[in-house]
Amino acid sequence: MSSKQQRFSSTLQIAAKSRTHTAAPLPPLSALPTKVLLRSLLVSTISSKPLLLGPSLWLMSILSKPNRGWLTNVDRNPILHGILKKTFYEQFCAGETDAETRATIRELKDMGFRGVIMTYAKETVFDHHTNTQQGLGIAALDAKNNDDPLHPRVAHCANIEAWQKGTLETIKQLSDGDYLAMKLTGAGPIVTEAFSKGELPPTQMLDALDEICRRCKERNVRILVDAESHHFLLGMRRTTLDLMRKYNHDGYALIYFTYQAYLKSTPATLERHMAAAQQEGFTLGLKLVRGAYIASDERSLIHDTKQDTDDAYNGIAQGVLKQSFGKFGTETTFPSVNLFLASHNKASVVDAHQLHKQRTAAGLPTVPVGFAQLHGMSDEVSFSLLQLKGVDGTPEVYKCSTWGTMGECLAYLLRRAIENRDAVMRTTDEYNALKAEFGRRIRAAFSFSSS
Numbered sequence: 137m138s139s140k141q142q143r144f145s146s147t148l149q150i151a152a153k154s155r156t157h158t159a160a161p162l163p164p165l166s167a168l169p170t171k172v173l174l175r176s177l178l179v180s181t182i183s184s185k186p187l188l189l190g191p192s193l194w195l196m197s198i199l200s201k202p203n204r205g206w207l208t209n210v211d212r213n214p215i216l217h218g219i220l221k222k223t224f225y226e227q228f229c230a231g232e233t234d235a236e237t238r239a240t241i242r243e244l245k246d247m248g249f250r251g252v253i254m255t256y257a258k259e260t261v262f263d264h265h266t267n268t269q270q271g272l273g274i275a276a277l278d279a280k281n282n283d284d285p286l287h288p289r290v291a292h293c294a295n296i297e298a299w300q301k302g303t304l305e306t307i308k309q310l311s312d313g314d315y316l317a318m319k320l321t322g323a324g325p326i327v328t329e330a331f332s333k334g335e336l337p338p339t340q341m342l343d344a345l346d347e348i349c350r351r352c353k354e355r356n357v358r359i360l361v362d363a364e365s366h367h368f369l370l371g372m373r374r375t376t377l378d379l380m381r382k383y384n385h386d387g388y389a390l391i392y393f394t395y396q397a398y399l400k401s402t403p404a405t406l407e408r409h410m411a412a413a414q415q416e417g418f419t420l421g422l423k424l425v426r427g428a429y430i431a432s433d434e435r436s437l438i439h440d441t442k443q444d445t446d447d448a449y450n451g452i453a454q455g456v457l458k459q460s461f462g463k464f465g466t467e468t469t470f471p472s473v474n475l476f477l478a479s480h481n482k483a484s485v486v487d488a489h490q491l492h493k494q495r496t497a498a499g500l501p502t503v504p505v506g507f508a509q510l511h512g513m514s515d516e517v518s519f520s521l522l523q524l525k526g527v528d529g530t531p532e533v534y535k536c537s538t539w540g541t542m543g544e545c546l547a548y549l550l551r552r553a554i555e556n557r558d559a560v561m562r563t564t565d566e567y568n569a570l571k572a573e574f575g576r577r578i579r580a581a582f583s584f585s586s587s
């Protein structure tokens with residue numbers, strides 16, 4: 137940044153904190169540093185204009201295909217890398233190195249968030265339409281050690297080792313009260329093969345998970361296991377439930393599984409898991425999302441309309457907060473549950489927070505709840521929640537980010553771009569809110585410099 141740009145940016149930063157009307161409360165986005173506001177405005181301009189988003193999506197889907205030549209390889213072509221890094225990557229991801237990631241975590245906590253949720257980006261996405269799975273940089277690693285990556289001749293799998301190493305590095309970046317989010321498919325084809333058959337992964341992976349859980353417990357970092365493509369869910373659920381049985385015994389959830397409200401089967405799955413928690417005496421870690429794989433998963437498994445998904449999401453969230461879901465809380469006692477609501481839908485999260493607050497104030501039964509939005513998305517929702525924070529420190533709001541090389545983060549970035557395209561109303565609202573905040577700072581800067 138030139139000194140002129142720096143002066144402009146710091147004037148806008150001071151203007152961010154000044155009130156346009158003496159009595160009016162500051163808008164939620166006033167908490168956003170100017171550098172972040174400008175980048176968000178750029179990305180949101182692209183996301184809200186189909187003419188700009190269409191070509192960006194096309195380019196990103198080409199780049200996210202494995203084994204690209206030099207020109208379209210984001211980790212090897214410095215010009216492509218530089219452009220993507222300063223725009224989409226920095227908007228949605230934490231860093232390519234440990235130092236970059238730590239700096240982003242500090243920046244997010246300085247903005248007022250209770251903590252961060254950090255993921256290591258390596259993952260495998262299964263495309264139901266083509267019956268293929270895609271995991272950047274994954275098969276190559278196993279192929280180096282084994283002729284057939286799915287049926288290794290040696291007992292040791294290099295992909296699991298690389299994923300474990302990346303995940304253990306992530307834990308070191310986190311501190312007391314933060315969350316580690318894990319994409320289990322990042323461990324490669326041997327693991328995803330087991331998951332797709334509904335089986336537990338090999339011993340090397342189970343040992344890796346044990347070590348990860350122990351390290352997180354020592355650092356008071358909790359673990360959110362992401363829900364991924366439906367093709368892998370059965371095995372992922374079995375594995376995570378076993379970890380809950382083992383580690384969620386101290387009156388709180390060290391491990392959470394992610395339940396996708398858009399799946400028609402989710403209420404039944406949840407009831408089975410609640411029954412296990414109640415009978416076996418562990419705390420169920422319940423992270424609730426709507427679901428991000430609508431473009432690649434089998435459509436018939438997903439609710440027919442957005443309204444049905446919304447009703448399912450709100451029904452589960454409100455039911456659990458009232459300790460009344462299915463037969464639990466009526467026919468039988470409600471198990472110990474820790475809830476985590478991950479959503480950009482303002483109505484869902486604000487209503488859930490209000491319900492939790494009312495029930496706590498009235499001394500009615502409820503469950504502990506946290507809230508999270510993705511880094512670079514829905515800042516207006518995150519800061520609105522933060523503005524509701526009371527003396528008891530609730531709502532606890534987190535930002536969820538991803539770290540890894542540009543190549544490793546591409547599948548994630550592509551999902552975010554698709555999500556912005558599909559959530560037209562929300563993307564437009566976000567763009568308008570960012571534009572309004574930028575205008576407010578410009579007006580405040582002028583009145584500041586002329587006073």
Ligand SMILES: Cc1cc2nc3c(=O)[nH]c(=O)nc-3n(C[C@H](O)[C@H](O)[C@H](O)COP(=O)(O)OP(=O)(O)OC[C@H]3O[C@@H](n4cnc5c(N)ncnc54)[C@H](O)[C@@H]3O)c2cc1C
Nearest residue numbers: 362363425426427428441442445478479480481508510536
């Ligand atoms: C912190 C955080 C962590 C996340 N972790 C995961 C994860 O582990 N696994 C995962 O799958 N997703 C995850 N997501 C993404 C999430 O599933 C949603 O895709 C995303 O948050 C958008 O949904 P929303 O609740 O924010 O609200 P909205 O923007 O109101 O809802 C959009 C969602 O509604 C659903 N939907 C849209 N159109 C239709 C339709 N026609 N029919 C049926 N349903 C429809 C889709 O799920 C879509 O994503 C995470 C999100 C956050 C904020």
